[in-house]
Amino acid sequence: xxxxxxxxxxxxxxxxxxxxxxxxxxxxxxxxxxxxxxxxxxxxxxxxxxxxxxxxxxxxxxxxxxxxxxxxxxxxxxxxxxxxxxxxxxxxxxxxxxxxxxxxxxxxxxxxxxxxxxxxxxxxxxxxxxxxxxxxxxxxxxxxxxxxxxxxxxxxxxxxxxxxxxxxxxxxxxxxxxxxxxxxxxxxxxxxxxxxxxxxxxxxxxxxxxxxxxxxxxxxxxxxxxxxxxxxxxxxxxxxxxxxxxxxxxxxxxxxxxxxxxxxxxxxxxxxxxxxxxxxxxxxxxxxxxxxxxxxxxxxxxxxxxxxxxxxxxxxxxxxxxxxxxxxxxxxxxxxxxxxxxxxxxxxxxxxxxxxxxxxxxxxxxxxxxxxxxxxxxxxxxxxxxxxxxxxxxxxxxxxxxxxxxxxxxxxxxxxxxxxx
Amino acid sequence: xxxxxxxxxxxxxxxxxxxxxxxxxxxxxxxxxxxxxxxxxxxxxxxxxxxxxxxxxxxxxxxxxxxxxxxxxxxxxxxxxxxxxxxxxxxxxxxxxxxxxxxxxxxxxxxxxxxxxxxxxxxxxxxxxxxxxxxxxxxxxxxxxxxxxxxxxxxxxxxxxxxxxxxxxxxxxxxxxxxxxxxxxxxxxxxxxxxxxxxxxxxxxxxxxxxxxxxxxxxxxxxxxxxxxxxxxxxxxxxxxxxxxxxxxxxxxxxxxxxxxxxxxxxxxxxxxxxxxxxxxxxxxxxxxxxxxxxxxxxxxxxxxxxxxxxxxxxxxxxxx
Numbered sequence: 001x002x003x004x005x006x007x008x009x010x011x012x013x014x015x016x017x018x019x020x021x022x023x024x025x026x027x028x029x030x031x032x033x034x035x036x037x038x039x040x041x042x043x044x045x046x047x048x049x050x051x052x053x054x055x056x057x058x059x060x061x062x063x064x065x066x067x068x069x070x071x072x073x074x075x076x077x078x079x080x081x082x083x084x085x086x087x088x089x090x091x092x093x094x095x096x097x098x099x100x101x102x103x104x105x106x107x108x109x110x111x112x113x114x115x116x117x118x119x120x121x122x123x124x125x126x127x128x129x130x131x132x133x134x135x136x137x138x139x140x141x142x143x144x145x146x147x148x149x150x151x152x153x154x155x156x157x158x159x160x161x162x163x164x165x166x167x168x169x170x171x172x173x174x175x176x177x178x179x180x181x182x183x184x185x186x187x188x189x190x191x192x193x194x195x196x197x198x199x200x201x202x203x204x205x206x207x208x209x210x211x212x213x214x215x216x217x218x219x220x221x222x223x224x225x226x227x228x229x230x231x232x233x234x235x236x237x238x239x240x241x242x243x244x245x246x247x248x249x250x251x252x253x254x255x256x257x258x259x260x261x262x263x264x265x266x267x268x269x270x271x272x273x274x275x276x277x278x279x280x281x282x283x284x285x286x287x288x289x290x291x292x293x294x295x296x297x298x299x300x301x302x303x304x305x306x307x308x309x310x311x312x313x314x315x316x317x318x319x320x321x322x323x324x325x326x327x328x329x330x331x332x333x334x335x336x337x338x339x340x341x342x343x344x345x346x347x348x349x350x351x352x353x354x355x356x357x358x359x360x361x362x363x364x365x366x367x368x369x370x371x372x373x374x375x376x377x378x379x380x381x382x383x384x385x386x387x388x389x390x391x392x393x394x395x396x397x398x399x400x401x402x403x404x405x406x407x408x409x410x411x412x413x414x415x416x417x418x419x420x421x
Numbered sequence: 422x423x424x425x426x427x428x429x430x431x432x433x434x435x436x437x438x439x440x441x442x443x444x445x446x447x448x449x450x451x452x453x454x455x456x457x458x459x460x461x462x463x464x465x466x467x468x469x470x471x472x473x474x475x476x477x478x479x480x481x482x483x484x485x486x487x488x489x490x491x492x493x494x495x496x497x498x499x500x501x502x503x504x505x506x507x508x509x510x511x512x513x514x515x516x517x518x519x520x521x522x523x524x525x526x527x528x529x530x531x532x533x534x535x536x537x538x539x540x541x542x543x544x545x546x547x548x549x550x551x552x553x554x555x556x557x558x559x560x561x562x563x564x565x566x567x568x569x570x571x572x573x574x575x576x577x578x579x580x581x582x583x584x585x586x587x588x589x590x591x592x593x594x595x596x597x598x599x600x601x602x603x604x605x606x607x608x609x610x611x612x613x614x615x616x617x618x619x620x621x622x623x624x625x626x627x628x629x630x631x632x633x634x635x636x637x638x639x640x641x642x643x644x645x646x647x648x649x650x651x652x653x654x655x656x657x658x659x660x661x662x663x664x665x666x667x668x669x670x671x672x673x674x675x676x677x678x679x680x681x682x683x684x685x686x687x688x689x690x691x692x693x694x695x696x697x698x699x700x701x702x703x704x705x706x707x708x709x710x711x712x713x714x715x716x717x718x719x720x721x722x723x724x725x726x727x728x729x730x731x732x733x734x735x736x737x738x739x740x741x742x
Contacts, residue, residue, distance in 0.1 A: 122742070124672050127700040143742040150672060150703050 002074040002085050003052040004145040005036065009068040010046060017041040018065040019072060024056045027082060030075065037073075050075060055082040071146050121148035128153045134160075142195070151195055157330075158200035197295045208356050213394035216353045219406045221413045223369045223386040229416045233309075240310055247283070247342055248313040249416075250366045254340060255279040255304035255312075256419060257408035264362040264405045265337050266396055273396055279305035282336030282357055283316055285323040297323040298357055300336040309419075339363045354391050361396045362405070365389040386413070422601045427591060430570035430602050431535075432459040434577035435497065437606070439467050442495065445581055446471045448482055449499030456501055457537065458596075479508035483534075487517055490532045495581060503538035503590045504547035506556075517586045518561030529584030533577070539592035539630055539679060540711070540726045545718030551629070551679055554686045556588050557657055563587040564656040565611055568632035570600035572654055575609025583611065592629040592679075612658030616667070620649035623736055624667040626690065627677040628653050631709075631727055635677055638732045646740060656686060664690070665698045672703035673739045677727055682710035704742045707735040 007017045020038040024030045036050040050056075052075050060072040076082040119136040121129070125148045129136050132153070139156045141148035194202060208214075226249060233244040258265040258279045266275040282298040299319035304312055322328045339357040347368045354365045367387040374383045388409070392402045412418045425433065439445045447460065453474045455461025464472040475482045479500065486496035500506050506513055513534065520530040540549040556562045563585055567573035573591060580587035617632060618639050625648055627635040632652045639648035649667055653660065668674060674694060678687040687708040694706060709727045716725055 122672075122703045123699050124701055124703050147742055149742060 002057070002076040002081055003054070004071045005048075005051060005073040005075060006145065007039065007066050007068050007070045007072050008048060010041065014041050014068055016065050016067045019060055019062045020045055021062055022056070022058055022073075024050075026056065026058050027086075028056050030054065030056055052077070055079060057082055057085040069144070119148065120146060121153075122150065124150045125153045128157075132157050132160075142193075155195050155199050158197060159203050197297075201296050204358050205355050208358050211358075212356055214353075214356055214391050215394050215402075216351075216389055216391045217402060217406065218351045218387055218389050219410070221386045221388065221410055222374070223384040223413060225416055226386070226413050227369065227384050240313070242313055242317060244309065244313060246366065246369065247340070248309060248316060250342070250364070251281050251283065251301060251304055251312050251316065251340055252307075252309050252419065253409060253412040253416075254338070254364050255281050255307075257405060257412060258338060258362075259305040260408045261401060261405040263401050264392065264397055266361050267337070267359045268393075268395060276337045278303045278337070280335050280337045282333075282339035282360075283319060284339060284341035285320050287324050287326075297328055297333065298336060298339055299323055299328055299332045300334065302335060336360065341365050342367075350387065352389050354389055356391055356393060361393040363391045364409075365391075422603055424599050425570045425574075425602045426458075426597045426599050427567070427570045427573045428458045428596045430574035430600070431577050431591060432463070433602070434574045434581070435459065435463065436466060438578055438581045439471055443471075444493060445495045445497065446473065446489075447497045447499060448473045448475050448486055450475055450477055450482070450501055452499050457499070460499065479505055480512060483509040483512045483517075486532050487512060487520075487530065490530045491520075491528075495531045495533075497533040497535060497581065500534065500536035502548050503536050503552045504550050505536070506534065506552055506588075513586070514556070514559040514562070518559040521561055521585065530586055531581075531584045532586050533580045534586065534588040534590075535577075536590055537593045537596065538590040539594050540716050540722060541594045541630070543718050543722055546715040549716045549718075549722075551590065551592075553588070553590070553628075553656055554678075554680045554684065554689075557686060557689070558684075561586070563611060563658065565589045565654065566628045566656060567591065567609075567654060568595060568617075568627075568629055568652050570598065570602050572609050572615070572652070574602055575607055576611065576654060578608045579611050582608070587611070594630040595633065598633070609654065611655045612660055613655065614660035614663035615652045615654055616649065616663070617652045618648065618650040620647040621670055622647040622649075623673040623675060623739055624649045624651060624664065624671045625675045625677060625732070625736065626651045626653060626664055628656065628686075629679055631677040631679050631732075634727065634729050635732055638729050638736065641729075642733070642736065646736060648736065659690075659693075661690075661693055661697065664694060665701065668694070668698055668701040672701055674702070675707045675709065675732070675735045675739055677709045677732055677735075679727055680711060681713055682708060683713045685710050704739050707739045709735045 017039045018041065020040050022037045023035050030036055030050040030053065032051065032053045033049050035047050036056070037048050039046055039048055054075040054077045057074040057076060059074065060066055066072060074085045076085050120141060121136050122143070126136065128150060129139065134153065134156055136148060139148050139152055141152050143149045192198065230244055230246065230249060233240065237243055262275050265279050266273050280300050280302045281304040282300050285297050285299065287295045287297060299322065301312055301315045301319070319328070319332060322332065336357060338360050341354055341363060342365065347370060349367060352365060354363050356363050365388065369384045369386045371382050372385040373380050374385065390402065390406055435447065449460070450456070451474060452460040453464045453472055460472065483498055486498045489496050517530055517532070521528065538551040553564050553566060556564050563583065565576045565580055565587060566589070567576050577589055580589045618636055620639065623646060625635045625639065627650065632650065635650045639650050642648055649671060651663055651667055676687040676690050678685055680686055687710050691706045691708065709731050711727065712725045714725060716722060
């Protein structure tokens, strides 16, 4: 058994402390109450006593600054316990994941706490990790002493598969915390823990930008025929079962175009470019989590390249409702080969640089259709114009195929009869 | 619906059951005079041969009831205070509890043990203790413990109709508590818990007066911590499923039991949850009970007993992990 030594919170306003000196060497013996280390915070140093008797395992060296309650060392009650504590990474209780491990970093002292090399995780966290094939030693815990709780495992699951998890409530800062803020430091309006859906989105975005060569091109289309097509379909609302939207049409158009220019519908897997057979279109859906956050989920319409408009539209509606109600399953969000994101485009928005979904080579961002002056046959006329942003992964898609794709889309937008072929 | 106090609701249960079945009768000390409002004036309604006063002799009182139950009657034994059952401990916990088993499960022993229990009135240990846990320790006895007038009437009817010895005490602190009771006949079955307040962050399991305290604490935490309060209503049979179902949602448990912590019901429930629901737990289970000492009769009473502050602290502790 080992007892955690944590960076103590010595004052209400103290948020971190720096280790100045360990008074007992690594492996040395200490008695409860004996001075163990010296820390410094806000230019004042304090001597910290050992919380129990035993052998010291130092986890954070002098000079490092850590947050309060961060585990900085352990006191093992026996030499065997010390050896186990020192025994590097904790042996996981559960089988390592068969697929790629989650991209969450291991925090110092977070993955462990027990002297015998057992992972410090709650029963429900262990069970959840086992059910999802996650390696507990790779998950950072946010509970006391770095304990891995259910929330931490859920976050790891979300990182791996962007599964829906419980929304996290932001904590408004109470007056007491603000009283202790340094003068000039910005006052916090709310604090939102980076967990769950938000953390999953954050990690995915970083990973996407860090691991792909993204470029964006913006293309303008004459949407007159598309508008006419939609109006015609609106008169068939009773037969179709819903009011056809531009998202429905663009999903079908992009998917059909992707079958014509297959290189955009691919992924790099283990040093190979896999060109996928089916076009599984991810539809970005924004949902409101709380006052400060929107969640972003990307459920998938499978084989959209072959489905008819009615089926595509039904599925988009079902998936959107499920996303807003927090009911999306990981199956519904997996298998996407490219993504459509109309979530951010608003009227008047000229250009954006949307971020690719992890593992995909293309993301398409259709804009609002707005009346704009264009030149036709030497005269200025008003036409409904749609701008579309395309982000490609340059590792797979170069400028020429990218252009070929956006022109394939043009052919279908400006002459939708092509959809019948 | 009508509004009754808890003790009036129990009184109604007595009257209705005794009018429906002439095998039901009551024995107790000074029940004709009406030591408690539940029996006051009953002799006028039901007659002298149904409401029997006894000398101060618990052993004989309960022995009489046992004998009558063996002959097919359905006695209710009002001990006045739960602490007085100890005088008849052998009769209750050995003889009555064993009866069904000693007779090869062929014979039942229909009787009800009742009286007032609970701390808060500085009446010291014997007049404040709740003997539920020690009764639970003797298989063969059923135990119910209501927290509302609705539950009290419904459970008392179930207890009277049950063919086994059932202990149903009422908490003194809830005796005059008012609540809605239906006009029509109804029962609350033994062995079914009631979610008195729905929540998603933490499950607080309580009985008796502690249900009221837990609900007040839950209200005070509304907006910060979403507390689910489960009133067990019945300790034997125990609705463990209700607790486990709640834990599937919250993963955190606080048990509030107004009995001594050591070897009390809260410890038993903790063990059952760990045994059957270990994988549901995010944090160690917290118990709020009477400290391991006799209940004092003076100013020190609240120091020893569960309080809203202690319940709140336990909730914070289980939320912190």
